[in-house]
Amino acid sequence: MEKRNIILLDIDYITKDEKAAVRLFGKIKGDEQGKNIIAIDESFEPYIYVISDDIKLCRREIEELNPEKIETVTKKNFQVESQFLKVTFKHPQDVPKLRDTIKHLDSVKDIREHDIPFYRRYLIDNNVFPMSEFEISGEILESYPSINSSKDSMEIIKMSSPPKMIGGEFPELRILSFDLEVYNPKGMPNASKNEIIMIGISSNVGIEKVISTKGEDLDYVETVENEKEMIEKFVAIVKENNIDIIVGYNSDNFDFPYLNDRAKLLGVDLDLGMDGSNLKFMRRGYTNAATLKGLIHIDLYLLMRRYISLDRYTLERVYQELFGEEKVDVPGDKIWQYWDSDSEDLVKLFEYSLDDVVSTLKIAEETLPLSLELTRLIGQPLFDLTRLATGQQAEWYLVRKAYEYNEVVPNKPGGMEVSSRKTESAVGGYVKEPEIGLHENLVQFDFRSLYPSIIISKNISPDVLLTNSVNNIARINEDENDLTDDDYYISPEYGIKFAKKPQGFIPSVIGNVLDERLKIKKRMKETDDPTAKRILHVQQDALKRLANTMYGIYGFSRFRWYSMECARSITAWGRDYIKNSMKKAEEYGFYAIYADTDGFYAKYIASKE
DNA sequence: CAGAAACGGGG
DNA sequence: GTGTACGTTTCTG
Numbered sequence: 014m015e016k017r018n019i020i021l022l023d024i025d026y027i028t029k030d031e032k033a034a035v036r037l038f039g040k041i042k043g044d045e046q047g048k049n050i051i052a053i054d055e056s057f058e059p060y061i062y063v064i065s066d067d068i069k070l071c072r073r074e075i076e077e078l079n080p081e082k083i084e085t086v087t088k089k090n091f092q093v094e095s096q097f098l099k100v101t102f103k104h105p106q107d108v109p110k111l112r113d114t115i116k117h118l119d120s121v122k123d124i125r126e127h128d129i130p131f132y133r134r135y136l137i138d139n140n141v142f143p144m145s146e147f148e149i150s151g152e153i154l155e156s157y158p159s160i161n162s163s164k165d166s167m168e169i170i171k172m173s174s175p176p177k178m179i180g181g182e183f184p185e186l187r188i189l190s191f192d193l194e195v196y197n198p199k200g201m202p203n204a205s206k207n208e209i210i211m212i213g214i215s216s217n218v219g220i221e222k223v224i225s226t227k228g229e230d231l232d233y234v235e236t237v238e239n240e241k242e243m244i245e246k247f248v249a250i251v252k253e254n255n256i257d258i259i260v261g262y263n264s265d266n267f268d269f270p271y272l273n274d275r276a277k278l279l280g281v282d283l284d285l286g287m288d289g290s291n292l293k294f295m296r297r298g299y300t301n302a303a304t305l306k307g308l309i310h311i312d313l314y315l316l317m318r319r320y321i322s323l324d325r326y327t328l329e330r331v332y333q334e335l336f337g338e339e340k341v342d343v344p345g346d347k348i349w350q351y352w353d354s355d356s357e358d359l360v361k362l363f364e365y366s367l368d369d370v371v372s373t374l375k376i377a378e379e380t381l382p383l384s385l386e387l388t389r390l391i392g393q394p395l396f397d398l399t400r401l402a403t404g405q406q407a408e409w410y411l412v413r414k415a416y417e418y419n420e421v422v423p424n425k426p427g428g429m430e431v432s433s434r435k436t437e438s439a440v441g442g443y444v445k446e447p448e449i450g451l452h453e454n455l456v457q458f459d460f461r462s463l464y465p466s467i468i469i470s471k472n473i474s475p476d477v478l479l480t481n482s483v484n485n486i487a488r489i490n491e492d493e494n495d496l497t498d499d500d501y502y503i504s505p506e507y508g509i510k511f512a513k514k515p516q517g518f519i520p521s522v523i524g525n526v527l528d529e530r531l532k533i534k535k536r537m538k539e540t541d542d543p544t545a546k547r548i549l550h551v552q553q554d555a556l557k558r559l560a561n562t563m564y565g566i567y568g569f570s571r572f573r574w575y576s577m578e579c580a581r582s583i584t585a586w587g588r589d590y591i592k593n594s595m596k597k598a599e600e601y602g603f604y605a606i607y608a609d610t611d612g613f614y615a616k617y618i619a620s621k622e
Numbered sequence: 623c624a625g626a627a628a629c630g631g632g633g
Numbered sequence: 634g635t636g637t638a639c640g641t642t643t644c645t646g
Contacts, residue, residue, distance in 0.1 A: 107635090262632075
């Protein structure tokens, strides 16, 4: 039996003897090369919850489907303790196969937690957070020089007990950025015709080069015979340097698909996975994501769209925004001409290629700390996190919290439900159009975090909502006649009621997030160590972003805890507060000349007469 | 005017 | 893979 402290980079599962085997891709902590490890856990099983009014009958009906196990458990459903049947399956794929059958059984009212991917379920139930350190123990199945390189070795361990969270500091991650330049005489290149002319590579392990068939007199260019060798060289460099994170700019949509097409055409294997597996593309709705097992691919374009707010998100624009410097520029449609020129323009193209990839790495180093922090906060793999909308990030945070609170998670809405939700909308914040003119003697007034304060102080949460709606299943049966006006908050305009007790699930979570942020800000003030300060700053920033997302989330059509009543109540109270403040200010001679949502500007007029 | 389609980024 | 996920602008009937 061996023990290892590892940093979890990635997770998936494979099928072994008709059962699921979870694979944790990590690197061994303390090993300066960051030796790779694949830890296999065969002990975790998929399950769902079933709601029924006739538990006995329901159990008999489900038994006929021959699941692995059926148990009766007590969990909270919108804070009401209820009995559930926990049905365990033999294989994760049995869940999508059998859930519809189960759902339509006569004795079944509803099914829950049937839409949580298996590896995410594993992370949540085992309290495992990617990019954190934890201890595993088990038997070494294989130990050999890595499939990927001759340099260092890799271990495969069969785990004998669940992983034990340690937390720990962030590991040193080996990051590499890459970028293709392609011959493009007809505008955007076509992978079946146009060859790759350059592959730029930059890495924090000390690589900065361009691989190409030309440019032999430039010191940063590694010249090869042909395009095939170019791709092989690229693959070799990534493998040899034991890279943890590979970054590109729009690489989900351009660089990786193009590289994949050309590699296929030329017969080169892009077997960059930690387990030796090939590059794959996952369909993620409207776009594809390029994935490598145990080697995290981050497309910075996707990330930047969420990280900063800009009019455009070209690499050039983003770089300028973050660093205030201009990049080397070659007009995209002229790249083929620069390549053909064999003069100073060719050199310029090489400079452009190198500059692109150096800038990409620089952006990655600047912005990854936040993504890593969010990964540890949300508890989903870095790869997933960088591709999740902020609303989805907040939702997965809540799914984890629900597990902690012993709450059963609401179902993800189906397509029909999403479109019907989209037809509803909440009135936004109060806006008073500015009075035109030059104003003097202005005072500014605003509420500090108006919406979160309202959610917490008015206990706005679907689980304590007293108005009849799809979301208040738990409270429908409660006798509202037993409650007096003192027992609930009533929203302005709509008269929507929220029980004062118990504290709602979401107000509770938001409250904790804000408390945690204040604690970190306090620690930030107390420390003089600049490194500690920087880390704490990123931590509070992650909490702030998470909290900010939660304020508007009740109105997101795909949100599991969606509630238009909650969304409307928040803004209604918001409008109420701002209007009352304006009225109050007027009594003291301050007249608002402009107001928006949570604040206003007012002009002081000394006397009314 | 509503609903569908295209776009973003990349070369 | 306990899959099929954006938000906004422009076009089309």
